[in-house]
Amino acid sequence: MQGWRGLAILAALLPGPAGVANAEREAVLKQVDLPHxxxxxxLYIPQLTTGxxxxxxxxxxxxxxxxxxxxxxxxxxxxxxxxxxxxxxxxxxxxxxxxxxxxxxxxxxxxxxxxxxxxxxxxxxxxxxxxxxxxxxxxxxxxxxxxxxxxxxxxxxxxxxxxxxxxxxxxxxxxxxxxxxxxxxxxxxxxxxxxxxxxxxxxxxxxxxxxxxxxxxxxxxxxxxxxxxxxxxxxxxxxxxxxxxxxxxxxxxxxxxxxxxxxxxxxxxxxxxxxxxxxxxxxxxxxxxxxxxxxxxxxxxxxxxxxxxxxxxxxxxxxxxxxxxxxxxxxxxHYKSTQARLTLDIRDEQGRSVPARVAVLGSDRRAAAPTSSWMHADDGFDRALQASETHYFHCPSLCTLEAPAGDTAIWVQHGFRYLPWRQTVKLAAGENRAVPVKLHLNDLPSSFGRWRSADLHVHMNYGGAYRNTPEHLAKQTQAEDLDAIYNVIVNKEERVPDIGYFRGTPDPAGSAETLIMHSQEFHTSYWGHLGLLHLSDHMLTPDFSAYQHTALASPYPFNGVVADLAHAQGALVGYVHPFDWAIDPPKEESLSNELPADVINGKVDYIEIVGFADHKSTAEIWYRLLNLGFRLPAGAGTDAMANYASLRGPVGMNRVFLDTGGELSPAALRKALKEGRTFASNGPLLGLEVEGKHPGDTVGRKTAGKLRFRIALRSPVAVDHLELVQNGRVVKAFALKGDRRNFDTAGELQVDTGGWLVLRAWNDGSDPQVLDLYPYATTSPIYLDLPGGPSSVPSDADYFAAWLDRVVADAGSRADYRNDRERNATLDYLRNARDRFRSMSH
Missing domain, CATH: 2.120.10.30 (TolB, C-terminal domain)
Structure with a gap:
């Protein structure tokens, strides 16, 4: 370690701003040829834990x-x-x-x-x-x-x-x-x-x-x-x-x-x-x-x-x-090398103590953390920028750890509203070093909304190395500057680990500023996974269907049935982590995802546009549905297994911001999500206003013409593209300069037809400071009630009709329905939806 070259190499090992064109994340241990x-x-590979x-x-x-x-x-x-x-x-x-x-x-x-x-x-x-x-x-x-x-x-x-x-x-x-x-x-x-x-x-x-x-x-x-x-x-x-x-x-x-x-x-x-x-x-x-x-x-x-x-x-x-x-x-x-003690004291712009996510890389090129902290590891990394994946822990504002003497790189992040804090310090052998951390706010102007943030898709316990509780989950939530978490309870094979925590009201482990709500993910990988939020009485069981080679092999209940049962309890129903690629129905090897049928039948309240999927591919399908007049809010959820050591992102990595007027309550969050007063993001913050209206609103005009708009961008990382998208097409792109983390502008937009408008931000490649595929954010639509509409409606309707042709064929070929009633109900539902799409194309 005496000859270690210090700052330059440490900076390359700890995630920093992307400096390589077309940077791409790849899975840790990508040589293993296994799914999921x-x-x-x-569950199998040994992980870095402090215990x-x-x-x-x-x-x-x-x-x-x-x-x-x-x-x-x-x-x-x-x-x-x-x-x-x-x-x-x-x-x-x-x-x-x-x-x-x-x-x-x-x-x-x-x-x-x-x-x-x-x-x-x-x-x-x-x-x-x-x-x-x-x-x-x-x-x-x-x-x-x-x-x-x-x-x-x-x-x-x-x-x-x-x-x-x-x-x-x-x-x-x-x-x-x-x-x-x-x-x-x-x-x-x-x-x-x-x-x-x-x-x-x-x-x-x-x-x-x-x-x-x-x-x-x-x-x-x-x-x-x-x-x-x-x-x-x-x-x-x-x-x-x-x-x-x-x-x-x-x-x-x-x-x-x-x-x-x-x-x-x-x-x-x-x-x-x-x-x-x-x-x-x-x-x-x-x-x-x-x-x-x-x-x-x-x-x-x-x-x-x-x-x-x-x-x-x-x-x-x-x-x-x-x-x-x-x-x-x-x-x-008794360590093999000489150690030093490092104490971090994390405070916000007003000098208040705040918890945060911290990554520390020692002079030995190894991650360090307090002995009592849960160490987490990212699920992928860009090998051109890092030698190994990022490891991090959550610090409750003041935390002390031991690390080898020498250059030590520190990265502190507190949600999306604060800029990342980074510093490299040189620790002397036997030193007790105190490092103050002052975070700088980089938030949206309040005129765009009074936002509360929520992760709609978290699994508190899912077979991981740690045992999580609502109390600890609340601490994870606070460290990520997140207001609310939906613990969507779900099976892991035979188990449903958190089923004993279900309740129709917020968990008492939360607080006035931290909501922990226990909801459900309905698990059928045949029809597509559903998020069932705000169930008021009980979880729906069985929690899954279409599990071949089991006693629950039948694809019934299909998702439309589950949605009706959830809605009967006042729940919101969403499609979660939808698509890893843009679906081309004729070219798919098999196709069974039920989303189009459920949308046309009014079963879907939101879609995770930013989640454990490819955000751009999911948005492409979302745009087609919006073009057909369906009002579908943008949601977001990390699918974080919050008791994992090798984590699919920290809680809140994919989050939705809801304009609740500042209120934090289940009713306010539910209302804002249902009405589409949202934007979804894994980093960039977006503000959009058109003719004084915000996402979820409708701009009504009797004639086409110019519409006044105002936008804002605040981001913890540099953003490559900021665009207004109308009816699936980019109608205005904004040139970002400088550090590309702040942007404000206003102007007029020529709008010739009705339909919808969103603001989106995205990057061409990954950024190691965003523990996701690539930075991405989108608002929910502002709807445009003007003469005319999207020109692509017939082709979009044909697209979903062809999609459901494939689903009908696949579902009809199955021989594992329990009886003819299940089979007929399923196929009738799908055929009816397909025929309704066909009628929209004429």
């Missing part, structure tokens, strides 16, 4: 070696001192396994490109790389005699496969896939068509390996199996189990029991026991929190595991008989 990266990455993430007993059973904060640590059980064993530059270490002789540790190291296996000599501290190629290599497990190693790798295929090799002083020899590739015949939604094999562990005699695979399993990561290490054709299923990536079965040292983690019909993962013959499992532990990564002690009398009972991850050792538990807490930490 935000699931397997969080422990995995542990193993030393051979004498007296100590644990575990991963914490991206380093490996050793701690004697019953003592509170931990010694750091590894601290790589620009990388993070996970998943240790100790050799039977206690002399070395194998582990997995992440460097931003891939995960490789390494070995640490505990005597000398020397490190040896065991794999190469930037594949994903995880879960290393040494055989009982220490001569072989099993692990999971994506090498060569992009799929998670079980590998085995001999291991000696020179490294690995004869490394090979143990099982090979197998493609299941069953269709899957969340998983590859190719089976995976993961969670390996050796039987005590060293002859077999336990693992988890999903042979012909549609949902969940599959069943617990074993395979003979020397005869891979000898495979046996032990237990059919709806596991979720982290079962990690391990046989007891006496070979009598198999310990594994499972939610097994519950909402949270606990530890369960079966036998090598797969008898009905019984729980070892209980609680409304997760226990995972369990390991037997060498004598089989204790179990070490990771828990999120306190919210963050923690480590404990439990006596198998009696259940007495010893918490492993590193009160005193």
């Amino acid at each position: 990266t935000y699931y397997w990455r969080e 422990p993430s995995s542990a193993v007993f030393t051979p004498d059973g007296k100590a644990l070696i575990y991963s914490m904060g991206g380093s490996l640590w050793r701690q004697t059980i019953g003592f509170d001192e931990a010694v750091e064993l590894t601290h790589p530059i620009g990388a993070y270490d996970y998943q240790p396994d100790v050799s039977p002789d206690g002399r070395s540790v194998v582990f997995s190291r992440y460097n931003g490109a891939g995960l490789e296996l390494w070995r640490l000599d505990l005597g000398t501290g020397g490190e040896q790389r065991l794999t190469s190629g930037d594949a994903v290599n995880v879960e290393p497990r040494l055989s009982p005699d220490g001569k072989r190693i099993a692990w999971v790798s994506t090498q060569g295929t992009g799929h998670f496969n079980l590998f085995i090799a001999d291991i000696g002083p020179d490294g690995l020899r004869n490394a090979r896939p143990l099982l090979g590739e197998r493609q299941s015949k069953i269709s899957r939604y969340y998983y590859s068509t190719y089976d995976h094999a993961l969670n390996p562990s050796w039987t005590p005699d060293g002859k077999r390996i336990l693992y988890v695979t999903n042979n012909e399993v549609a949902w969940g990561t599959g069943d617990i199996w074993s395979v003979a290490a020397d005869h891979p054709s000898d495979r046996r299923k032990i237990l059919s189990e709806e596991t979720s990536w982290s079962a990690r079965p391990e046989m007891s040292p006496d070979s009598k029991q198999v310990l594994f983690a499972s939610y097994h019909g519950r909402q949270w993962r606990q530890l369960w026991l079966t036998t090598p013959d797969g008898v009905a499992p019984l729980p070892l532990t209980f609680g409304d929190f997760d226990l995972s990564s369990a390991r037997w002690s060498p004598d089989g009398e204790r179990v070490a595991y990771v828990s999120n009972e306190g919210g963050n991850t923690s480590l404990a050792v439990r006596e198998f008989i009696g259940g007495a538990t010893t918490k492993i807490v590193a009160k005193t930490r």
